[in-house]
Amino acid sequence: MSRKKDVNLSRRSVVAGLAAAGSATGLALRRSFAQSGAEVSYNSFLDPANANDPRSAAQTRMIEAFEKANPGIRIKVVVDPSGANGIRAARTKTDSPDVIRVANFQQPEFAATGSILPLDDLVVRDKMDVNDWLIPLEQTKVNGKLWGLQQDYRIPILVYHKSLFDQAQVTTPPRTYDEVGALGAKLTKGNNIAYAIPIGVAGGIGGAQALVEFILSSILAGNTGAFFAPDGRNIGFSDERLLLAATTIRDLFGKYKASTPVTLQFGINELQDALRTGIVASASFGLYRYKGLERQVPNHDLAWAAAPSVEPADKHTVYGFQLSINANSPRKDASWEFVKYMTSPAAQILAARGGEVVARASAYNDPYFASPEAADQKGWKELVQQRGRMVTYSVIQSTFNQIAGEALQRMILRSGTPETVVTEIKTRYAEALAKA
Amino acid sequence: MKPPNKANTAGIGRNWAPPVIWFGPAVLLLLAVTLYPTAVVIWLSLSRTRYYDVIGWAGLGNYASVLTSTPFWDLTFNSLVYLTGSLAIVLPLGLFCALALQTMKRGASSLRVLLLLPWTLSMAVVGCFWLWLLNPSYGPISYGMKSVGLTPGLMLGDPGVALLLLIVVTAWWSFPYVMVMMSAALQGVPGELYEAIEIDGGGFWSRLRHVVWPHIDTTLGSTALALSIMYLTLITLILVLTGGGPLGTTSTWSFEVFVDAFRSIDISPSAVISIVVLIVNLLLGLAYLRLTGRVSG
Numbered sequence: 001m002s003r004k005k006d007v008n009l010s011r012r013s014v015v016a017g018l019a020a021a022g023s024a025t026g027l028a029l030r031r032s033f034a035q036s037g038a039e040v041s042y043n044s045f046l047d048p049a050n051a052n053d054p055r056s057a058a059q060t061r062m063i064e065a066f067e068k069a070n071p072g073i074r075i076k077v078v079v080d081p082s083g084a085n086g087i088r089a090a091r092t093k094t095d096s097p098d099v100i101r102v103a104n105f106q107q108p109e110f111a112a113t114g115s116i117l118p119l120d121d122l123v124v125r126d127k128m129d130v131n132d133w134l135i136p137l138e139q140t141k142v143n144g145k146l147w148g149l150q151q152d153y154r155i156p157i158l159v160y161h162k163s164l165f166d167q168a169q170v171t172t173p174p175r176t177y178d179e180v181g182a183l184g185a186k187l188t189k190g191n192n193i194a195y196a197i198p199i200g201v202a203g204g205i206g207g208a209q210a211l212v213e214f215i216l217s218s219i220l221a222g223n224t225g226a227f228f229a230p231d232g233r234n235i236g237f238s239d240e241r242l243l244l245a246a247t248t249i250r251d252l253f254g255k256y257k258a259s260t261p262v263t264l265q266f267g268i269n270e271l272q273d274a275l276r277t278g279i280v281a282s283a284s285f286g287l288y289r290y291k292g293l294e295r296q297v298p299n300h301d302l303a304w305a306a307a308p309s310v311e312p313a314d315k316h317t318v319y320g321f322q323l324s325i326n327a328n329s330p331r332k333d334a335s336w337e338f339v340k341y342m343t344s345p346a347a348q349i350l351a352a353r354g355g356e357v358v359a360r361a362s363a364y365n366d367p368y369f370a371s372p373e374a375a376d377q378k379g380w381k382e383l384v385q386q387r388g389r390m391v392t393y394s395v396i397q398s399t400f401n402q403i404a405g406e407a408l409q410r411m412i413l414r415s416g417t418p419e420t421v422v423t424e425i426k427t428r429y430a431e432a433l434a435k436a
Numbered sequence: 437m438k439p440p441n442k443a444n445t446a447g448i449g450r451n452w453a454p455p456v457i458w459f460g461p462a463v464l465l466l467l468a469v470t471l472y473p474t475a476v477v478i479w480l481s482l483s484r485t486r487y488y489d490v491i492g493w494a495g496l497g498n499y500a501s502v503l504t505s506t507p508f509w510d511l512t513f514n515s516l517v518y519l520t521g522s523l524a525i526v527l528p529l530g531l532f533c534a535l536a537l538q539t540m541k542r543g544a545s546s547l548r549v550l551l552l553l554p555w556t557l558s559m560a561v562v563g564c565f566w567l568w569l570l571n572p573s574y575g576p577i578s579y580g581m582k583s584v585g586l587t588p589g590l591m592l593g594d595p596g597v598a599l600l601l602l603i604v605v606t607a608w609w610s611f612p613y614v615m616v617m618m619s620a621a622l623q624g625v626p627g628e629l630y631e632a633i634e635i636d637g638g639g640f641w642s643r644l645r646h647v648v649w650p651h652i653d654t655t656l657g658s659t660a661l662a663l664s665i666m667y668l669t670l671i672t673l674i675l676v677l678t679g680g681g682p683l684g685t686t687s688t689w690s691f692e693v694f695v696d697a698f699r700s701i702d703i704s705p706s707a708v709i710s711i712v713v714l715i716v717n718l719l720l721g722l723a724y725l726r727l728t729g730r731v732s733g
Contacts, residue, residue, distance in 0.1 A: 201679035
């Protein structure tokens with residue numbers, strides 16, 4: 001009897017032991033898979049299926065190179081053209097996508113959700129070169145922490161039609177807003193607009209994205225000031241800068257007629273259409289759309305120069321895209337490997353062939369940058385280095401854009417004053433922030 | 437007291453089982469996709485939120501805050517003007533087209549297909565098409581206006597006319613729905629009634645008032661209610677045409693909810709407006725059920 005009981009216990013023990021061993025093996029395998037057989041989902045606005053976009057092709061090449069070097073990790077691209085999926089994932093604290101491509105102007109909002117992993121410790125642990133960047137990594141921090149590694153930079157440029165400038169005998173592109181004003185009398189006629197100021201709500205992320213990105217943020221932050229406080233909440237620019245911006249914009253519409261109220265409807269897409277058709281002779285615009293636009297304009301009529309500023313050679317705000325890791329991701333290690341690779345000089349050389357102004361300084365030593373097709377990128381890179389500065393944006397940046405756009409629209413449409421713009425923007429932003 | 441009859445109890449059990457088995461999954465699905473989200477929105481409207489997390493209880497404070505704010509009443513004004521303005525165009529236009537098609541002896545089928553075209557297009561396509569037509573710089577409408585000496589102005593960029601133009605575009609897109617419903621209702625009017633009123637010497641208006649109207653009024657009413665619900669929840673057309681601008685003059689309840697759900701950190705005010713839309717739509721839905729009940733008997 002006693003013997004039988006012992007045998008039974010022994011069987012149980014064996015079964016239990018086997019189950020425990022199985023579980024342990026399963027766990028070990030799972031962990032091992034998490035590291036070596038992981039599928040990392042990558043939220044990007046670049047669609048791998050878009051054969052017309054060289055940036056998409058470059059992204060695909062980078063991913064292929066990464067997968068070749070890391071056979072245990074596969075990358076699944078989640079196409080998110082508007083960025084809505086990324087921010088929704090952060091807000092809802094889901095565990096996917098693992099890696100998100102985040103614009104610098106959205107990073108404070110992402111950081112505020114608590115869904116993005118700070119990378120400072122990982123950068124130190126893996127001894128990453130923090131000096132090999134066009135703009136120091138320190139400037140890309142939000143509230144003292146590094147929430148992503150920079151992939152590329154964007155600085156506003158002046159895009160103009162050479163033939164229209166020639167006809168109006170404009171020999172040098174305008175460097176200041178006063179010089180832009182002088183274009184009004186020469187180039188604004190009938191439907192044609194000398195210099196479009198896009199204050200529309202369409203296009204981009206939130207209303208008046210084009211206005212804030214191309215014009216307003218640079219004037220408000222100035223050469224040394226802040227745009228928003230380090231934590232991304234309170235306004236960092238002074239009333240004087242805001243008054244200056246509102247006065248400049250009012251004068252370009254009213255006094256100089258360089259822009260007309262038609263551009264109050266322009267977002268980024270409408271501005272691009274107007275530049276393509278030649279209705280708009282010039283505008284501050286995004287360099288990331290320049291190549292595509294140039295191909296659409298006949299006779300190589302499009303050219304670019306440094307964007308105008310209040311004083312010649314003033315600084316312009318620069319933003320770009322960072323790769324951030326979802327703090328709720330179960331594949332953080334594999335995600336970090338991917339982020340490290342995508343921002344490495346080797347990957348950045350591939351990205352450069354897609355037309356981006358890549359973030360790594362050493363990537364510009366590649367022979368590609370000696371070729372004629374890289375001439376514009378080199379020029380933009382120098383512009384970023386000489387006149388670019390990164391600023392902190394708001395945790396409710398799209399709301400700020402909307403408020404600023406509406407206040408300036410009201411000033412133009414209802415003959416308001418720059419002082420009312422200052423009051424409206426500050427009051428409404430404070431209200432919005434209080435609710436936030 | 438008599439003990440329960442086992443056979444009867446088993447019968448009841450058997451009677452209950454099939455409906456539960458057949459309809460249970462459907463009811464569960466319905467609860468999951470309609471009642472559960474509605475309950476969540478009601479819960480959010482009574483809470484303080486941070487992104488999608490509930491961080492505290494606000495009770496009716498959210499309602500008080502939203503319903504007493506000027507922006508809410510601006511949205512209400514826009515929504516109601518948009519709703520009534522669109523209905524004021526589509527109902528007579530749809531009815532007129534249906535009557536015209538009914539009286540046409542030749543080519544009615546082809547014309548009906550042509551008139552149906554706007555309704556078959558997606559709202560995004562309609563929006564892009566009208567965005568081009570109404571472009572103040574190069575749009576055909578502004579070009580036509582200029583060629584006859586009129587100043588087109590800013591069109592959709594003018595706060596004074598943007599809502600009106602949005603109504604016109606919405607009416608252009610949705611009037612075929614009224615036309616189809618009215619055509620169907622007109623099929624039910626007995627031909628003898630037309631003959632009778634003709635014998636009595638009645639003209640167009642008499643025919644309309646005494647013969648047509650009694651046969652179509654309930655259908656017209658239910659069509660109006662169905663469209664009202666749709667207009668109150670419509671977002672795409674506004675998003676493409678104006679983005680709610682200029683100066684918020686084309687922003688409606690639903691559009692604001694859509695925008696704020698992605699933009700705001702505290703989404704409870706959007707939840708409150710959602711509940712307002714829900715209540716208005718429920719009232720319209722009840723009226724619709726009563727009217728369609730009259731139609732179907």
